[in-house]
Amino acid sequence: MTADELIREFLSDDLFEEKHGISKDAAAQWRLNQNSDNKLIATFRVAISKKKNDDSEETIVRNINQLLSK
Secondary structure (H helix, E strand, O other), X not given: OOHHHHHHHHHOOHHHHHHHOOOXXXXXXXXXXXXXXXXXXXXXXXXXXXXXOOOOHHHHXXXXXHXXXX
C-alpha cells in the first residue's frame, strides 16, 4: 500500500466523515502531500511520511507532539 493509499484509507472512514466533514469523494482524491488545517490529518501525514522514511518511533512521536503543541 502506498502512502497516498494509506491516508485515503484513513480519511474514507465513516467516523472521519461524520466528525471532520471530509466526503468519501474528497478522501478518494487526497494525496499525502496535500496540506490541511486539520490537526488529525496533519498527524496522519507526519506519521505516514516518517514511517515511510524509516524514522524511529521516538522521532515520529516527537514530531507528532511538536505538531500537536502548535
